[in-house]
Amino acid sequence: MKIIDTHCHLISKAFTTDVEACIIHAQEAGISKMVLACCNETEFPQIIALCNRHPGVLFPSIGIHPEDMAEDIDAQLAATRQLLDGYCLADDGRLVRRLPIGEIGFDLYWDKTRFDDQKRILQQQFDWALTYDLPVLLHIRDAMPQFLEFLRQYIINKKNTANAAPARLRGILHCYSGNVQEAFEAMQLGDFMIGIGGTLTYKNSKVPEVAKAVGLNRIVLETDSPYLAPIPHRGHRNEPAYTADTARFLAELLGISLEEVAETTTRNAEKLLGI
Ligand SMILES: [Zn+2]
Numbered sequence: 001m002k003i004i005d006t007h008c009h010l011i012s013k014a015f016t017t018d019v020e021a022c023i024i025h026a027q028e029a030g031i032s033k034m035v036l037a038c039c040n041e042t043e044f045p046q047i048i049a050l051c052n053r054h055p056g057v058l059f060p061s062i063g064i065h066p067e068d069m070a071e072d073i074d075a076q077l078a079a080t081r082q083l084l085d086g087y088c089l090a091d092d093g094r095l096v097r098r099l100p101i102g103e104i105g106f107d108l109y110w111d112k113t114r115f116d117d118q119k120r121i122l123q124q125q126f127d128w129a130l131t132y133d134l135p136v137l138l139h140i141r142d143a144m145p146q147f148l149e150f151l152r153q154y155i156i157n158k159k160n161t162a163n164a165a166p167a168r169l170r171g172i173l174h175c176y177s178g179n180v181q182e183a184f185e186a187m188q189l190g191d192f193m194i195g196i197g198g199t200l201t202y203k204n205s206k207v208p209e210v211a212k213a214v215g216l217n218r219i220v221l222e223t224d225s226p227y228l229a230p231i232p233h234r235g236h237r238n239e240p241a242y243t244a245d246t247a248r249f250l251a252e253l254l255g256i257s258l259e260e261v262a263e264t265t266t267r268n269a270e271k272l273l274g275i
Contacts, residue, residue, distance in 0.1 A: 001262045002032040003247055004269040005240040007103070007137060007174050007195055007222035010036055010058070011046045014226035014237050022225075023054060026240035030262065033275055034240045035059045037103045037137055037174070037224075040068035041080045048087070059275045061100040061137055062087065063125055066107040066118045073117055077124055088132055098274055101129045102137020103174060106150070109142040119150060126154060129169060135273055136171030138192075144178035151189045170272060175199065175224050179206065180213040187218065193268055197222040198230035198238060201249045208253050216254060216261065220269045221246055 005026070010019055026034060036047045038061045051058040062084050070076040090096045104125045106118050129136050140147045170191035176183065177199065186192050194214050200207040211219060221243050229238035230245045247265070251258045269275070
């Protein structure tokens, strides 16, 4: 059985002492690949270093999380673009490697005062994704209606400037917390998968309803480690191994086998992310 954790933060301080043990633990639990979400440009070198120690198992991403915006956005975007180009482009400028842009998005839970800045950096990062044909890892917290509105406008603007239908964005709505209708609206506007993790297993969670409505072909699994551990680990540090607990819960919820959940969500993630 192979399962992919499409979103974890293994360079978090929570893993300082035992990240290698956690990777082994995950592989023992059937987690064959893990995607490391990047919250800002300073994390990227550490992410690359860790991924280089585990080729074919750990995969990097690069992006600016809305909560990680610097005061000087232009400087931060320039630094991030330089790292992105350094990773993706050969010396002659040819695109030779891809990775997801993430995690990026809107967060109106913590700080609403810089929403214009959030929009600006998201737009820029969407442009990079389209230019290099990269998937995006989206963090949308308390902002699903605003995100859908933004995406609609983004597509219209692209159409006007390109004078043709723009390439569709593709990616993962990580740790999805919107409702069923919003999920379908997003999937209409772009080729998005619903990222499902520990919150699926929580009491009174709305994620089960979304999971049933969108179906397995639109789902990828994740942990968001070290946050949001699934039951029975809730309240403790989350780690990639626990993706298996969410997979088991999802299998029971959908009335299918664990193998089918593992196979389909792994195929979804591999195809979408190119890993
Ligand atoms: Zn995250």
